[in-house]
Amino acid sequence: MPIKVLLVEDSLIALELLQRLLRSSPEVEIVGTARNGREALELIPQVNPSVICTDLHMAPIDGLELTKEVMAKFPRPILVISNSVQEDDTRNIFGLLQAGAVDIFPKPISGDYREYEQVKQRLLAKIKMLSQVTVKAKSQHPExxxxxxxxxxxxxxxxxxxxxxxxxxxxxxxxxxxxxxxxxxxxxxxxxxxxxxxxxxxxxxxxxxxxxxxxxxxxxxxxxxxxxxxxxxxxxxxxxxxxxxxxxxxxxxxxxxxxxxxxxxxxxxxxxxxxxxxxxxxxxxxxxxxxxxxxxxxxxxxxxxxxxxxxxxxxxxxxxxxxxxxxxxxxxxxxxxxxxxxxxxxxxxx
The missing domain is CATH 3.40.50.180 (Methylesterase CheB, C-terminal domain)
Structure with missing residues (x-):
């Protein structure tokens, strides 16, 4: 059974690229797309994704707030794909992880798409790994x-x-x-x-x-x-x-x-x-x-x-x-x- 993925991204160009990357694998099925966190929260009960891939900076609900809401209401693995999770974005990265995101994936910072195949393999590997993670709601987390x-x-x-x-x-x-x-x-x-x-x-x-x-x-x-x-x-x-x-x-x-x-x-x-x-x-x-x-x-x-x-x-x-x-x-x-x-x-x- 393919991994059901929900994409949350407000850039049409980035969304098109992510769809092209993921659709190249028979192991992944894109079950929905959303332009921001609010749309994503409405879609999740309908499409029941195995993994959510979300951008960080969106309005009216951004990736951080979406992560908190998902972990409280619909706990499942979240991969944050953003330009703002590069090596020097410490506060963004670890704030997202602390909120419940399982992993992060930096968008390519150059326009050189010769690295397309390498990026695709790394992204697919992340999604496959996340699909095996069982995430619990914060209220159920037994720390x-x-x-x-x-x-x-x-x-x-x-x-x-x-x-x-x-x-x-x-x-x-x-x-x-x-x-x-x-x-x-x-x-x-x-x-x-x-x-x-x-x-x-x-x-x-x-x-x-x-x-x-x-x-x-x-x-x-x-x-x-x-x-x-x-x-x-x-x-x-x-x-x-x-x-x-x-x-x-x-x-x-x-x-x-x-x-x-x-x-x-x-x-x-x-x-x-x-x-x-x-x-x-x-x-x-x-x-x-x-x-x-x-x-x-x-x-x-x-x-x-x-x-x-x-x-x-x-x-x-x-x-x-x-x-x-x-x-x-x-x-x-x-x-x-x-x-x-x-x-x-x-x-x-x-």
């Missing part, structure tokens, strides 16, 4: 619900490093987690986030606006410090050398992802052993499963985000199924859990 599910495989008496892995939906999840931690949080957090080229700087800037901790790209030769959130760089894997300093590696990822969550988790397990913790968040695929197994084997704490609070219950599901996850938590439970662990570790040390 505020406690699952209580926990296997308690490992409960070490010290904690020195926390590794975090995320993919689709990860920026929103990491934002909630990081902004829930106090400025004196004593354990470094080291993140591997699957993100499009050019957008890591924007993600870090967005987090810096709201987080109480320092947020930065990990630098070669640097030793992880407290009160800091580190990110793997773009186009390289982040690991540690024998002295526990950051290195960028040429790790061969079994699933082709970069940065590799497996590479980071395995390296953290190797250096920090039972004093390590891993957190696998929302995302598609299996990256992070082998790494979670490595942390568990080293005696560290292993956490996976639960199905109800995941935008995409993929990576964490496979890790849970592997039997290596010690704690299955909703997104809102993870920060309190970490704070409790840190407090317990400090009590043991004292």
């Amino acid at each position: 505020w619900q406690s699952t209580g599910a926990s296997a308690h495989i490992n409960d070490p008496s010290s904690l020195r490093a926390i590794a975090i892995g995320a993919s689709t939906g990860g920026p929103q999840a990491i934002h909630k987690l990081v902004t829930s931690l106090p400025p004196d949080f004593p354990i470094p957090l080291i993140c591997a986030q699957h993100i499009g080229d050019g957008f890591l700087t924007g993600l870090i800037s967005w987090l810096k606006e709201d987080a109480h901790l320092n947020v930065k790209v990990a630098q070669i030769g640097e030793t992880p410090a407290p009160k800091t959130v580190y990110f793997a760089p773009e186009r390289a894997h982040l690991e540690f050398d024998a002295q526990g300093k950051f290195i960028y590696s040429n790790f061969i990822s079994a699933n082709g992802t970069c940065p590799s969550i497996d590479a980071l988790f395995r390296s953290v397990a190797r250096i920090y052993g039972s004093s390590s913790a891993s957190i696998l968040l929302t995302g598609m695929g299996t990256d992070g499963v082998v790494g979670t197994e490595a942390v568990a084997a080293a005696g560290g704490i292993t956490i996976a985000q639960d199905e109800q609070s995941c935008l995409v219950f993929g990576m964490s599901k496979f890790a849970i199924d592997s039997g290596s996850v010690g704690h299955i938590l909703s997104l809102s439970e993870i920060a309190p859990f970490l704070l409790t662990k840190v407090a317990n570790c400090q009590l043991v040390e004292s």
